[in-house]
Amino acid sequence: MSVSATDIPNIKCSSCPIRHRAVCSRCEAEELDALEKIKYYKSFEAGQTIVWAGDKMDFVASVVSGVAALTQTMEDGRRQMVGLLLPSDFVGRPNRDEAAYDVTATSDVTLCCFRRKPFHKLLEDTPHVSQRLLEMTLDELDAAREWMLLLGRKTAREKIASFLSILARRGTTENNLAGLDSVEFDLPLTREAMADYLGLTLETVSRQMSALKRDGVITLSGKRHVIVPDMHILLNETGDDADGGMLV
Amino acid sequence: MSVSATDIPNIKCSSCPIRHRAVCSRCEAEELDALEKIKYYKSFEAGQTIVWAGDKMDFVASVVSGVAALTQTMEDGRRQMVGLLLPSDFVGRPNRDEAAYDVTATSDVTLCCFRRKPFHKLLEDTPHVSQRLLEMTLDELDAAREWMLLLGRKTAREKIASFLSILARRGTTENNLAGLDSVEFDLPLTREAMADYLGLTLETVSRQMSALKRDGVITLSGKRHVIVPDMHILLNETGDDADGGMLV
DNA sequence: CCCCGTCCTTGATCAAGATCAAACGGCACC
DNA sequence: GGTGCCGTTTGATCTTGATCAAGGACGGGG
Numbered sequence: 405m406s407v408s409a410t411d412i413p414n415i416k417c418s419s420c421p422i423r424h425r426a427v428c429s430r431c432e433a434e435e436l437d438a439l440e441k442i443k444y445y446k447s448f449e450a451g452q453t454i455v456w457a458g459d460k461m462d463f464v465a466s467v468v469s470g471v472a473a474l475t476q477t478m479e480d481g482r483r484q485m486v487g488l489l490l491p492s493d494f495v496g497r498p499n500r501d502e503a504a505y506d507v508t509a510t511s512d513v514t515l516c517c518f519r520r521k522p523f524h525k526l527l528e529d530t531p532h533v534s535q536r537l538l539e540m541t542l543d544e545l546d547a548a549r550e551w552m553l554l555l556g557r558k559t560a561r562e563k564i565a566s567f568l569s570i571l572a573r574r575g576t577t578e579n580n581l582a583g584l585d586s587v588e589f590d591l592p593l594t595r596e597a598m599a600d601y602l603g604l605t606l607e608t609v610s611r612q613m614s615a616l617k618r619d620g621v622i623t624l625s626g627k628r629h630v631i632v633p634d635m636h637i638l639l640n641e642t643g644d645d646a647d648g649g650m651l652v
Numbered sequence: 653m654s655v656s657a658t659d660i661p662n663i664k665c666s667s668c669p670i671r672h673r674a675v676c677s678r679c680e681a682e683e684l685d686a687l688e689k690i691k692y693y694k695s696f697e698a699g700q701t702i703v704w705a706g707d708k709m710d711f712v713a714s715v716v717s718g719v720a721a722l723t724q725t726m727e728d729g730r731r732q733m734v735g736l737l738l739p740s741d742f743v744g745r746p747n748r749d750e751a752a753y754d755v756t757a758t759s760d761v762t763l764c765c766f767r768r769k770p771f772h773k774l775l776e777d778t779p780h781v782s783q784r785l786l787e788m789t790l791d792e793l794d795a796a797r798e799w800m801l802l803l804g805r806k807t808a809r810e811k812i813a814s815f816l817s818i819l820a821r822r823g824t825t826e827n828n829l830a831g832l833d834s835v836e837f838d839l840p841l842t843r844e845a846m847a848d849y850l851g852l853t854l855e856t857v858s859r860q861m862s863a864l865k866r867d868g869v870i871t872l873s874g875k876r877h878v879i880v881p882d883m884h885i886l887l888n889e890t891g892d893d894a895d896g897g898m899l900v
Numbered sequence: 901c902c903c904c905g906t907c908c909t910t911g912a913t914c915a916a917g918a919t920c921a922a923a924c925g926g927c928a929c930c
Numbered sequence: 931g932g933t934g935c936c937g938t939t940t941g942a943t944c945t946t947g948a949t950c951a952a953g954g955a956c957g958g959g960g
Contacts, residue, residue, distance in 0.1 A: 913950080
């Protein structure tokens with residue numbers, strides 16, 4: 405557990421912003437009550453480590469706000485991000501008490517934590533939760549497989565374009581009604597974290613961002629705010645078949 | 653569904669070789685009976701496609717014997733394998749009726765298929781099955797994350813060594829009591845399929861196999877049979893921390 | 901205001917792996 | 931016993947992205 409996490413007061417599940425997408429989305433009143441009993445909120449600042457790989461992890465959690473990353477590090481320092489957790493995503497494995505990956509906050513993050521043991525027990529009793537967790541895990545596996553295609557076969561430019569598309573899709577506050585031409589959003593990651601996500605170096609990320617800007621695919625205001633004047637143009641750069649999975 | 657799959661007679665679950673590892677591993681007598689009712693066996697020859705991405709898929713299945721692969725293909729033909737299914741692994745997504753990936757037999761394969769609808773229903777009724785499926789899916793997600801590290805950050809030589817280690821671990825008939833020095837096994841994949849797995853070209857795979865042979869890390873008898881005289885040497889080539897996850 | 905640190909950009913060079921090309925070995929089939 | 935095919939090996943060359951190296955932009959603290 406990180407040194408300087410901040411405990412913050414619980415909010416009611418009923419007024420939770422991620423209520424409709426998280427593990428708890430299918431829960432009915434009494435199930436929510438059970439969850440309320442074992443939950444607590446915790447906040448982390450951008451850059452903080454939430455848990456180190458190998459550490460005991462006595463909770464699982466839902467990301468309420470902000471972005472967290474799972475990364476793996478090799479002995480010689482090579483790093484690969486293997487999970488990017490956006491609001492409503494689930495952290496941790498109910499039946500495992502050691503973290504398998506480093507978990508870090510790439511922006512300020514608030515987690516809704518559930519004590520692990522009671523949560524695991526609850527999984528056995530409330531099929532709604534375990535069914536939802538299975539569904540979310542399968543979705544995550546699909547996302548991991550997209551990501552594998554990106555890592556194994558895409559060019560640097562395609563990787564950047566794909567990454568920006570993903571953020572544009574999930575990052576904007578869902579006001580992008582499929583096919584909206586223009587989208588804008590903030591990058592919740594440094595260039596280095598993007599490189600770790602994409603299997604590139606930070607220099608290559610920077611160069612390709614500049615190239616996409618030069619070519620008018622994106623506009624930058626500051627270093628972290630991205631404007632995509634035309635999503636179709638960006639999607640064309642991803643290497644995925646036109647509008648294939650991205651917009652629909 | 654493939655053109656020329658072979659229907660073969662059912663065997664009893666009780667005498668099934670993958671009984672102890674598959675989705676059904678936790679089932680008790682009556683649950684097995686329910687499964688028996690909706691299952692049928694199907695065989696495919698090496699190279700055959702089991703389903704194409706986008707095809708209707710009216711079953712889910714366990715791999716009984718042989719090896720199957722999930723692959724994604726880009727418009728211009730670039731291909732990435734995103735799943736390698738060994739005996740006891742699960743194929744398909746219970747609540748999705750279209751295949752998301754091409755599924756092909758990389759060696760002769762026998763599947764134990766369950767009709768999708770009844771299986772999905774059974775998931776809701778028998779928590780043993782859905783719990784086991786969640787566990788298997790989480791394991792697969794972990795494997796996918798290992799794989800992402802491989803694709804994003806490992807050198808060609810490390811990729812090959814890692815791949816061989818994985819096969820050595822799961823491919824041998826579990827007679828390798830952790831840390832056995834010498835291991836041998838057959839490659840169930842062509843060089844091209846290995847390339848698709850590893851995000852390389854088949855030429856690079858071939859060259860690195862030759863290099864590992866030249867360096868005495870492996871011995872080949874024929875092109876498909878691999879002998880690893882000393883697993884520790886192979887593991888040293890994977891880039892993973894010494895004996896870290898592989899042997900223990 | 902300046903100093904320093906962090907994050908980012910840009911340039912020059914290098915190397916790993918891709919690409920293009922040829923040929924080999926084993927096997928099935930005539 | 932050829933002939934042809936498939937999977938594989940090996941060689942020569944090219945390209946992409948890594949690496950090495952400076953310097954710029956921004957922000958916070960003295």
